[in-house]
Amino acid sequence: MERALAMDNLHAGAVDRTLTDEQLAAKAREGDTAAMEELYLRYRQPVFRIVYRSTRNIDEAEDIVQDVFLKAFEHLHTFRERSRFSTWLMRIALNLCTDRARMRQRRQELLEREAEHKLAWCHPDAPDPIETAQRNAFHEAFYTALNQLPDHHRQLIILRDLEEMDYEAIAQILGTSVGAVKLRVMRARRAFKAKLEPLLRAIGEIE
């Protein structure tokens, strides 16, 4: 991984890093691969984080990240700079996440992914195995409830409560008004709490 990152940094040296996203997007639109690479390096991890929160699977998240950037670079001519490049990219990421989620049988794969990543949550130098187990149960309950939500609610919980984006950015990503986003976030939280409550009660987090 480090070698890959080092190679990426080496490749990205050809472009001026002080350029804004929109300037880089304009260069990338003309076929400048160095500008594409710089955009990729800037937004690879933020996009991955959002996608990973939705999928909870590293391989699948990386596949989606690749698709996000392929789609973005292939459709750069449609980017009209009415919104920020990052917003546009996040919209693509969320759409691809939704598409991916619709294509698979969600329930069964969720269980498999949870099983796969139980070990990943265990840090090798974790101080207390009991505490780790409790934290894992907490995480498991949280993400189980999150993944039980419909797509539109889950996206809002991820964007607002986990990524802590402001309402205006979310409104731009979702293509709606700030007021509508606030209302939807409230509804999403209500639905999320309804899913979360029995799971937290089961692990003794609440009485």
Place this chain on the structure above:
Amino acid sequence: MRRLCRELERHFESVESGAGHLPGALRAHLAECAKCQRAWRLHQAYQRALHAARHEPTPACELPWSRVQAQLAARAVSRRPLAWLHPALGWGMAVAVVLAVGAALLPFGAKPLSQGETLAQAHRSEPRVPDTPPKADTVRDAAGAVRSEAQGVALARVDPRAPAARTVAQATPRMRDSARMQPPAPKTPQTDAYAARLRDPEVLARRPIDEVMGAPAFGSASESPFTVASLPLTPFGVNDSATGVEYLPISYGSPSSYREGSNNEAIIGSF
């Protein structure tokens, strides 16, 4: 009380991070209401879960740029032939359409159809008559059947080339236009009078078939009496000596061209 419960619930849903500060009235209500206390505990657990999830270490994305770049290049290569073919296909289709239209308009091997078209035009200028083809079998039948045969023969005389003219008119727009542009055939008083006589059913009913057959051909005074009947089974003419009627094969040419031995299929084959 219920108003405060709803207000507190709304407060929990709108709290962004942390426990938040409850107004005094709501805090007092929370101390008394068990339902709101449960909601409060759930909200606190929710905030803890959010906090933990936010600070959960996200694995680093190890997807290298080279992989994305390779995919981009592969997609660009796979799209390139299509991008080249797309306009070529468009131009090819346009050229093909132009050639097809040109081929349909060019009169390859077509014979001049002036006489037939003239006759067709003359037929068009006459009152419309039914297109029922005459039946040769009815000649030997009773009087009513003879009448229908006489009408059929009359139709054949009026417009021996009519089927061919219609075929030509339906075949190509250019020929249809040329058929339209042809001036109507000149009528003679003789032919007009004969045509009027033929349209009278009583006259037709009274006249024996021999008289009908012996009448001069309509539209061409120089041509001898001539009958065209549908007899698709043989390409040769059939002489019925009993009735004195000569049956000809299906003919799309003029009587004169048929007699000269010309191949009428050439007209059909030119389309």
